[in-house]
Amino acid sequence: MPAANGAKCPAMALAEAILVCLTERPMTGYELTKTFDTSIGFFWRAAHQQVYRELQQLRASGFLDSEEVIQTGKPNKTIYTVNARGRRHLKEWSRAATERPPARDNLYVKLYALDCVDLAAVRAQIAERLVMHKARLALYERIEAKRFSGRINDLRRTGLKLGLQLGLTVERGAIAWCETALATLDQHLGKALRAGRERRQKASA
Amino acid sequence: MPAANGAKCPAMALAEAILVCLTERPMTGYELTKTFDTSIGFFWRAAHQQVYRELQQLRASGFLDSEEVIQTGKPNKTIYTVNARGRRHLKEWSRAATERPPARDNLYVKLYALDCVDLAAVRAQIAERLVMHKARLALYERIEAKRFSGRINDLRRTGLKLGLQLGLTVERGAIAWCETALATLDQHLGKALRAGRERRQKASA
DNA sequence: AGGGCATATGCAATTATGTTCATATGCTCC
DNA sequence: GGAGCATATGAACATAATTGCATATGCCCT
Numbered sequence A, B: 001m002p003a004a005n006g007a008k009c010p011a012m013a014l015a016e017a018i019l020v021c022l023t024e025r026p027m028t029g030y031e032l033t034k035t036f037d038t039s040i041g042f043f044w045r046a047a048h049q050q051v052y053r054e055l056q057q058l059r060a061s062g063f064l065d066s067e068e069v070i071q072t073g074k075p076n077k078t079i080y081t082v083n084a085r086g087r088r089h090l091k092e093w094s095r096a097a098t099e100r101p102p103a104r105d106n107l108y109v110k111l112y113a114l115d116c117v118d119l120a121a122v123r124a125q126i127a128e129r130l131v132m133h134k135a136r137l138a139l140y141e142r143i144e145a146k147r148f149s150g151r152i153n154d155l156r157r158t159g160l161k162l163g164l165q166l167g168l169t170v171e172r173g174a175i176a177w178c179e180t181a182l183a184t185l186d187q188h189l190g191k192a193l194r195a196g197r198e199r200r201q202k203a204s205a
Numbered sequence C: 001a002g003g004g005c006a007t008a009t010g011c012a013a014t015t016a017t018g019t020t021c022a023t024a025t026g027c028t029c030c
Numbered sequence D: 001g002g003a004g005c006a007t008a009t010g011a012a013c014a015t016a017a018t019t020g021c022a023t024a025t026g027c028c029c030t
Helices: A014-024 A029-035 A048-060 A084-095 A106-112 A119-147 A155-204 B014-024 B029-037 B048-060 B084-095 B106-112 B119-147 B155-204
Strands: A064-069 A077-082 B064-069 B077-082
Touching (some): A014 A048, A014 A077, A029 A048, A048 A064, A048 A077, A084 B119, A106 A119, A106 B014, A106 B155, A119 B084, A155 B106, B014 B029, B014 B048, B029 B048, B048 B064, B077 B084, B106 B119
Antiparallel strands (some): A064 A077, B064 B077
């Protein structure tokens, strides 16, 4: 299989997510992995095994240069840098249309057949989501206040700010929805509880 | 490999998405495929090949009963029904915690390194998304008006309405964000245009 | 002395998802 | 008479993502 393919720009976007991270600064696989746990990890997750595998492929494709750094006391590390070809590839890839990916959220599937699920369990799952969305929102707000409060001129940070704003919008919407959903489900659960109490009273009468 | 596994409830949720569809009514693979193009397809997509493959596995796992219907003029069809075991499995599965899946949207990756992309192309992609989100919102609003306007009592339709409300929230947020993003990018593109004009004027002077 | 964590990397296997190709009939439209 | 669509199904291949296993050192805490 030839490594070089100029024209074709397929999906496989973990590769591009890594390239994009490395345009900020050269990094090791280990550092990249930590990035996929935090910043870019907000919308794209990858385990360290995936990162290392993809790095090798990107180097084989000629998009990355690598430099091994000998260390004492710790294992040696390899620092990867996006080269000119990698940057060209990224710009080319950015021109390809982006499809909106489907949500593929198990919670939505459960919602789709609410009469077939364990209602109390699903309620609890939505409550957990609410906590998570609130935590995420608080985090995004902290980042906004700390790093994106003033006027922003450079393009790089403009993109990051837009991403952050998208995150804020998504979390706020999700929080509002969770609260509505919990209220709605509680009505149904209350009904079930009352019905259960009545049955038990009749039985004991 | 044994088909029966009571305790284990792994991810693999296309299977559950199909089960959930079939709890509404028994269907053929062909009908299911159409469902994955519309209603459940709003958040979970699957091609007919995936659907047929999964149906066979679900039948092998003992979650579905199947009945072949001989037809003339058209190919014969197989109608699948969720049996008691399938329903038990679904209820059991509904109890497992749901992780929020990562967005994995290429557009966000491009946003993440806005200084490395083709800015005009990305702007155009956001504009396309805006059109798509507006169309989707309009569709959801039509569905809401037609099928979920009055009071809803049964659990099944409550779940669907909650899903619809989530969709409305998501699309409205996305539309607002796209409009902000386009305005922001236009400032940068305007700047670049003006700079280009100045360069050309100096060159011709 | 042993447990756990941070650093640093990677192979192998499995699961999940997506794409290409294949088949077969009858209808309608041009 | 051919193009294209609706009906109806599936094998085989290809890509992507997750999970289990594996290694190695130094530090801190108990």
